[in-house]
Amino acid sequence: MASVRPHLPSSADGWRAALAATRRDHRPAAQRAMIAADPAADAARWLEALSDRLWRDAPVADAA
Structure with missing residues (x-):
């Protein structure tokens, strides 16, 4: 799909x-298959x- 060179x-x-x-080396069908609907x-x-x-484990500040 992508052409990568050093x-x-x-x-x-x-x-x-x-x-x-x-x-x-380009494979358009493989590239199209990676595109989400x-x-x-x-x-x-x-x-x-x-x-x-x-945020699940984030500390909660006192409201005081």
């Missing part, structure tokens, strides 16, 4: 090779769960 190519030939490898709702649920977990 560093950016430093020459035109290096860029040509990197782009050729990216085109050769409702990513905003998924992110909101994750954030709510995270805040619940973080």
